[in-house]
Amino acid sequence: MPTIFVSANDTCVGKTWVTATLARMLASRGFEVQVIKAVETGVSDGESGDAAFVLKSLSNDETLSGRVVCRTLMHFTEPLAPVEAALRDGAELCFDALVDSVKALPQVEWRIIEGAGGLGVPLESGKAPRDWADFAEAVAADYAVLVIEDRLGAIHQARMLAHYATARSLNAGWWLNQVSPDVPASVRATNEKTLRELAFPLWGIQEFEKTLPSKVSAAWLS
Numbered sequence: 001m002p003t004i005f006v007s008a009n010d011t012c013v014g015k016t017w018v019t020a021t022l023a024r025m026l027a028s029r030g031f032e033v034q035v036i037k038a039v040e041t042g043v044s045d046g047e048s049g050d051a052a053f054v055l056k057s058l059s060n061d062e063t064l065s066g067r068v069v070c071r072t073l074m075h076f077t078e079p080l081a082p083v084e085a086a087l088r089d090g091a092e093l094c095f096d097a098l099v100d101s102v103k104a105l106p107q108v109e110w111r112i113i114e115g116a117g118g119l120g121v122p123l124e125s126g127k128a129p130r131d132w133a134d135f136a137e138a139v140a141a142d143y144a145v146l147v148i149e150d151r152l153g154a155i156h157q158a159r160m161l162a163h164y165a166t167a168r169s170l171n172a173g174w175w176l177n178q179v180s181p182d183v184p185a186s187v188r189a190t191n192e193k194t195l196r197e198l199a200f201p202l203w204g205i206q207e208f209e210k211t212l213p214s215k216v217s218a219a220w221l222s
């Protein structure tokens, strides 16, 4: 079963938005898709989170939404990094238990897993904690989509994250996502031009409020 891990250079850069896009693209080709928010912070019991956002964003098309199942594996109340949010709920985030809960999920045609925050966010305490890059490897993710907010500053963010993803041997590519309507066209054009020249794939480009990417160059998505 192909598995996509959706990560990013930061929180609030559009991982959930892009997760919904990927689910929409795959479901529109007739695939059964499982969307998993692995750990979510900043949500209380009963409050809707990223998984609910994905389902809602597909809800105007019953055929598509009928092919997509969304769920959250662990959630914690405070809007903090996962380990600390868990502690403040009187819980402990256990990396191995999280991975096991992914492995216990029903098999589907495509699985998409969204992390919390950026790729280097720790999932345990300690001097050299395992993080989302370790998680992607542990769940045997085939593709790591690295969402980068398309704005001035994106080039540095993208290069730093690519360096880390490469060091961790992930099969990764960038997804430039425009979160704000106020990004000058010149910034967006030169972000794309600069990133395309580099030896790291730019898998997708998505514009503000668009539910599908304007450009896709990931062969595995076509």
Ligand SMILES: Nc1ncnc2c1ncn2[C@@H]1O[C@H](COP(=O)(O)OP(=O)(O)OP(=O)(O)O)[C@@H](O)[C@H]1O
Pocket: 008, 010, 011, 012, 013, 014, 015, 016, 017, 018, 050, 115, 116, 117, 118, 177, 178, 179, 206, 207, 208, 209, 210
């Ligand atoms: N392409 C886009 N067009 C319009 N709004 C967007 C776009 N991408 C993201 N947003 C908005 O930006 C905000 C942050 O996006 P999102 O929730 O997807 O970030 P995230 O990376 O998943 O954050 P978290 O780390 O909390 O999971 C949300 O309000 C979302 O609706």
Ligand SMILES: C[C@H](N)[C@H](N)CCCCCC(=O)O
Pocket: 011, 012, 040, 041, 042, 078, 079, 080, 081, 082, 116, 117, 118, 121
């Ligand atoms: C609450 C927020 N939206 C995210 N779920 C948590 C982001 C944690 C980021 C931690 C960090 O990188 O410093």
Ligand SMILES: [Mg+2]
Pocket: 015, 016, 017, 050, 114
């Ligand atoms: Mg999210």
